[in-house]
Each structure stands twice: as C-alpha cells, then as structure tokens.
Amino acid sequence: MNSYIQETIELVSKRNPNEPEFLQAVKEVLGSIAPVIERHKKYQAHAILERITEPERQIIFRVPWVDDSGKVQVNRGYSYQFSSAIGPYKGGLRFHPTVNPSVLKFLAFEQVFKNSLTTLPMGGGKGGADFNPKGKSEEEVMRFCQSFMSEFYRYLGPNTYIPAGDIGVGKREVGYFFGQYKKLANEFTGVFTGKGLQWGGSLIRPEATGYGCVYFAKEMLLTKALDFKGKTCLISGSGNVAQYTVEKLIEFGAKVLTMSDSSGFIYDKEGIDTEKLAWIMELKNTRRGRISEYVTQYPSAEYHEGKRPWAVPAQCAFPSATQNEIDEEDAKTLLKNGCTLVAEGANMPSTLEAIEVFLNAKILYAPSKAANAGGVTTSGLEMTQNSMRLTWTAEEVNARLHHIMQMIHSNVYNTSIEYGQKGNYLMGANIAGFVKVADAMIDQGVV
Ligand code: NDP
Numbered sequence: 001m002n003s004y005i006q007e008t009i010e011l012v013s014k015r016n017p018n019e020p021e022f023l024q025a026v027k028e029v030l031g032s033i034a035p036v037i038e039r040h041k042k043y044q045a046h047a048i049l050e051r052i053t054e055p056e057r058q059i060i061f062r063v064p065w066v067d068d069s070g071k072v073q074v075n076r077g078y079s080y081q082f083s084s085a086i087g088p089y090k091g092g093l094r095f096h097p098t099v100n101p102s103v104l105k106f107l108a109f110e111q112v113f114k115n116s117l118t119t120l121p122m123g124g125g126k127g128g129a130d131f132n133p134k135g136k137s138e139e140e141v142m143r144f145c146q147s148f149m150s151e152f153y154r155y156l157g158p159n160t161y162i163p164a165g166d167i168g169v170g171k172r173e174v175g176y177f178f179g180q181y182k183k184l185a186n187e188f189t190g191v192f193t194g195k196g197l198q199w200g201g202s203l204i205r206p207e208a209t210g211y212g213c214v215y216f217a218k219e220m221l222l223t224k225a226l227d228f229k230g231k232t233c234l235i236s237g238s239g240n241v242a243q244y245t246v247e248k249l250i251e252f253g254a255k256v257l258t259m260s261d262s263s264g265f266i267y268d269k270e271g272i273d274t275e276k277l278a279w280i281m282e283l284k285n286t287r288r289g290r291i292s293e294y295v296t297q298y299p300s301a302e303y304h305e306g307k308r309p310w311a312v313p314a315q316c317a318f319p320s321a322t323q324n325e326i327d328e329e330d331a332k333t334l335l336k337n338g339c340t341l342v343a344e345g346a347n348m349p350s351t352l353e354a355i356e357v358f359l360n361a362k363i364l365y366a367p368s369k370a371a372n373a374g375g376v377t378t379s380g381l382e383m384t385q386n387s388m389r390l391t392w393t394a395e396e397v398n399a400r401l402h403h404i405m406q407m408i409h410s411n412v413y414n415t416s417i418e419y420g421q422k423g424n425y426l427m428g429a430n431i432a433g434f435v436k437v438a439d440a441m442i443d444q445g446v447v
C-alpha cells in the first residue's frame with residue numbers, strides 16, 4: 001500500500017480508538033484511491049488525507065425528555081459536521097439504539113464523498129441519537145424530537161447545516177423537528193429536507209433513494225447490454241429505501257423475492273407484486289408492524305426468523321437495511337447462487353471482506369456512496385426549490401433524479417477506466433468523490 005495512505009490509516013486508528021465503523025469507512029475510501037494520490041503529489045503536500053479524515057466539528061449533547069409514565073429519560077444526541085469544502089453540511093439524522101460516535105462518523109465521512117458525486121453543492125454531515133423510536137407513543141416521539149431540537153437548532157441553517165432522515169427518522173420526525181426549529185429560530189426556512197409536501201417538501205423525495213438505486217443499477221446492467229426484465233432480486237430491509245427499491249424494480253419487470261426487518265426476512269417465491277407492496281407499506285408506515293405478519297396475509301410465503309436473505313438464490317441483491325449486513329460468507333453464498341449484481345441502498349452494508357469478494361469476482365458491484373446518492377440528490381433538489389420558492393412537479397423531479405443518477409454512473413465508470421480498472425465502481429466512486437472535495441480544500445487554503 002502507498003506509504004502516505006498507510007501512515008494516515010495508522011494515524012486515524014490511533015486518534016480514534018474503539019471506532020471500528022469509522023475506521024472501516026476510512027480504509028474503504030483510502031484503500032482505493034492510491035492511484036490518484038500517486039499521480040497528484042499535491043494531495044500529500046497539502047496534507048489532504050490527514051485533514052479529510054478529521055471532522056470539522058463534532059458536538060455531543062444531552063437529550064432529556066419525559067416518558068408517558070412521567071419518568072425522566074436521558075439520551076445522547078450528536079452532530080457530526082464533517083466537511084463544508086463544497087457546500088453546507090448535508091446528511092441525515094439517525095435514531096437507533098446502536099448510534100454512537102463511530103457509527104455517525106462513518107456515515108458523515110461517507111456522506112462527504114457521496115454528496116460530492118451528486119454534482120450538487122453539498123458538504124457532508126450526519127447526526128442523531130441513541131433513541132429507540134420502536135414501541136414509543138406518538139407523544140413520546142414528539143417530546144423527544146422537540147428536546148433534541150432544543151439543542152440541535154443552534155447548529156442549523158439553510159446555508160449552514162440542513163439535515164434529513166435516515167434510520168428511525170422519517171416524515172413524522174422531520175415534521176416535529178421543523179416545528180420546533182421554526183419556533184426557536186423564528187423563521188420559516190428550508191432547513192430540513194424530507195419535509196411534508198404541504199410545507200416545503202419535494203415530490204419524489206420519499207421515493208428518491210430507492211428509485212435512484214435502481215436507476216444506478218440499470219445503468220450498470222446497460223454496460224453489459226442487459227436489463228431487469230425477469231431478473232430475481234433480494235432486498236433486505238422494509239423501510240423507506242427498501243420499499244421504493246422494490247416499487248421501481250417491479251416497474252422495471254424484475255421479480256422481488258425477499259424483504260426483511262431486524263427480526264427476520266420473508267421469502268415470497270411468487271414475487272412481491274404491487275398489491276403486496278402496498279400492504280407492506282401500510283404495515284410498516286402506518287401500523288408500524290413487523291415483517292413477519294406478511295405470512296399471515298400471504299400464507300404461501302415463508303418467514304425466516306433471525307436470518308438475513310442472502311442465501312436465497314437470485315441474480316441481484318439490494319441490501320437496504322443497515323451497515324455490515326453482508327459479510328464475507330454472505331458474499332460468497334450470493335456468488336455461489338448466481339448473483340451478478342449488488343447495489344447498496346444502505347450505507348456500508350458490505351464488510352471490507354465482502355467487498356473484496358465482489359471485486360475479485362468482477363460482478364456489477366455498486367458501493368453505497370454511488371448507488372444510494374439519489375436520496376441526498378433529491379434533498380439537494382428540495383433545497384433548490386425552497387430557495388426559488390416554487391415547487392416542481394413529480395415528473396420534473398424524477399427526471400432530474402434519473403438524469404443525475406445517470407451522470408453519477410458515467411462519472412464513476414469513466415473514472416474507473418481512467419485509472420485502469422474498468423468496472424471497479426468502488427475505486428471510481430472513491431476517486432471521483434475525493435478529487436472534487438480535495439481540490440476545493442486546496443483552493444480554500446488551510447482552514
Ligand atoms: P428506515 O428506518 O426507514 O428502515 C430501516 C430498515 O432497516 C427497517 O426495515 C429496519 O428494521 C432495518 N434495520 C435497521 N437496523 C437494522 C439492523 N441493525 N439489523 C437489521 N435490520 C435493520 O431507514 P431507511 O430505509 O431510511 O434506511 C435504510 C438504510 O439506507 C440505512 O443504511 C440508511 O443509512 C440508508 N440510506 C437512507 C437514505 C434515505 O433517504 N432514507 C439515503 C441513503 C441511504 P426494524 O424496523 O426491525 O428496525
């Protein structure tokens with residue numbers, strides 16, 4: 001490995017002990033950009049790697065709230081403002097009991113390069129709390145969001161930091177955040193994305209990550225003169241990203257076999273069709289139920305408790321739940337069963353070892369920062385509409401999203417060719433995302 005990269009990885013490991021996810025993301029990015037670091041000595045001369053791996057600002061705060069029984073609860077809130085080299089901090093908020101500095105730093109770090117790929121002017125950030133929304137009442141969720149925002153609002157602004165949703169944060173939570181922000185800041189500005197459609201949200205933002213992931217995968221198939229018709233697909237997760245990935249895959253003629261949640265997965269041999277998907281959306285978005293209920297409604301399907309879907313034979317996989325959900329064994333199983341396309345809807349769903357398996361097999365492997373960039377892209381389009389004080393139609397937003405996903409694909413693909421590894425989307429995405437941010441940092445001096 002290049003010695004500058006090696007030294008930086010050692011520095012990051014020493015500086016950030018006990019942060020395995022963050023270190024994993026740093027290794028994933030730095031491990032594939034050696035060709036550009038060697039070609040352009042300016043990046044080492046300007047200490048870009050040391051700077052780009054250190055967040056510009058990190059804030060940890062107390063979030064006290066009162067539960068329905070009158071008991072005071074305390075959670076921990078975080079804000080990671082990683083890079084503002086090419087725009088204001090932009091990225092989602094995650095509410096999940098596993099949230100900690102390592103998880104949010106990996107997400108914020110990845111977001112920097114993802115946002116760079118979108119072609120839009122957005123820096124990278126991420127935030128959240130170790131709060132578990134599952135099983136909480138509407139009132140508890142609202143009180144928690146308001147308490148979170150009572151501190152978090154200081155760091156926001158339409159030109160400073162514009163959050164959105166992620167795991168455990170959707171339309172409902174963004175509504176409560178926005179209401180509290182508006183009250184505290186006394187201004188109605190486009191400070192969040194993923195807002196309700198009646199008050200500044202963009203059409204197609206809910207669909208954008210899933211649709212974008214399928215658009216990207218379609219471009220990959222096109223490089224081999226293939227399409228989705230009749231292709232069997234595995235999807236993990238059943239939240240925002242998974243639902244709209246399934247919707248678009250059905251539209252493109254694919255056969256969707258699985259969906260999951262953190263308790264297990266369902267396998268429907270006949271395929272999840274539009275009607276079944278509508279039932280799942282109602283189950284998940286309105287009733288907030290478990291995916292296991294699917295087999296009560298559709299008894300010919302199977303439910304596998306405590307398992308992930310990767311052992312079901314299929315041609316394509318769309319991990320859309322969480323980080324490190326595909327390990328080396330899972331990757332080998334997927335390949336053995338004939339999988340030739342993996343497009344990551346979730347952030348960093350494949351371990352470093354699993355990625356190695358995909359790259360060695362030269363299958364169509366789309367890393368998350370390229371494949372799931374459609375969500376933040378459409379957030380960027382929401383910001384544009386808010387700034388212009390107008391709203392585009394669904395057709396217009398969808399066309400722009402589709403076009404940008406095609407541009408991201410060609411940028412990533414052409415970069416992989418430029419650096420001698422045609423079809424290595426990991427290298428292409430990391431180099432293309434890196435160069436724009438690194439060059440902006442050099443232009444702006446040591447800040
Ligand atoms: P949601 O909260 O809507 O859904 C998350 C889904 O993943 C649920 O089915 C959930 O199951 C499952 N899940 C969460 N944690 C785990 C876990 N530890 N093990 C197994 N399953 C789990 O989140 P999103 O759909 O928004 O996010 C999914 C992924 O996509 C995340 O990696 C996120 O960072 C990424 N992403 C999201 C974007 C967006 O616009 N929303 C944009 C780009 C990436 P359960 O209900 O049981 O917890």
Ligand code: 2IT
Binds near residue numbers: 163165166347375376
């Ligand atoms: O990981 C991500 O890109 C997101 N959760 C969406 C971020 C955003 O600002 O829309």
